Amino acid sequence: MEIIPAIDLLQGSCVRLNQGDYNKVTQFNQDPVDQAITWQKQGATRLHLVDLDAARTGKPINDKNIRAIVESLSIPIQLGGGVRTMERAETLLGLGLDKVILGTAAIEQPKLIKTLAQKFPGKIIIGIDAKDGKVATRGWESNSNVYATELAESLKGIEIAAIIATDIATDGTLSGPNLSAMKEMALASDVPIIASGGIGSIADLLSLVPLEDYGVKGVIVGRALYDGKIKLEEANKVMKNTDLTDGPNSSNQYA
DSSP states (O other): OOEEEEEEEETTTTEEETEEEEEEEEEEEHHHHHHHHHHHHHOSSSSEEHHHHHHHHHHOOHHHHHHHHHHOOEEEEEEEOOSSHHHHHHHHHHTTTTTEEHHHHHHHOOOHHHHHHOOOOOOOEEEEEEEETTTEETTTHHHHHEEEHHHHHHHHTTTOOOEEEEETTTTTSOOOOOOOHHHHHHOOSSOOEEEEEEEEEOOHHHHGGGGGGGGGEEEEEEEEHTSSSOOOHHHHHHHHHSSSSSOOHHHHTTO
């Protein structure tokens, strides 16, 4: 199972939100390029970027930093946040990103998802962020009446690369992942699931390993890495030694 370090960009800095609340911001590094290089040096095989400004307002103000990160790293990078048009997706892929993540658009513009998946097969990831089982949109500031599992089922047959399943209630809390929610998402999907939210220790990472057989192939880790509760090199080694399958690794599953 692939461990994917996260960098959340807000006004040019690396931050973490607590349960998606923009009023509960912790700043970790004012130099996102430096942080990205650090994760790569520590063994990251992929990087997860989130443009929080674009997610909230739809206005991309972090593209300069995004381009600098892409140009500084040799590992694939995926980015989400405010990707709601064909033009924006094309712009981001043109910056050299490996994949782009759409969340709000999956609810508001399902036809756009199909069009993008056809035009960029294997390059589109859908982010499904759930609160009490229902999908939240627009930087988690709006709630829908659509269940996360229903949205995952509606995406079957579309050439997306993966689904990132985020449990908002645990995100940024270090309290452990919502295992039942992740399993439900995996069962509802026909593409790999990347788990997100609540990871606070290596034990939390190990708790996800049994879900690999159901389709959970990656896990995004943010605050636990910044706080030093998880050391990336150690975590990679532990997860590699406890793999339940002999098949392709998670990075190849949705590369």
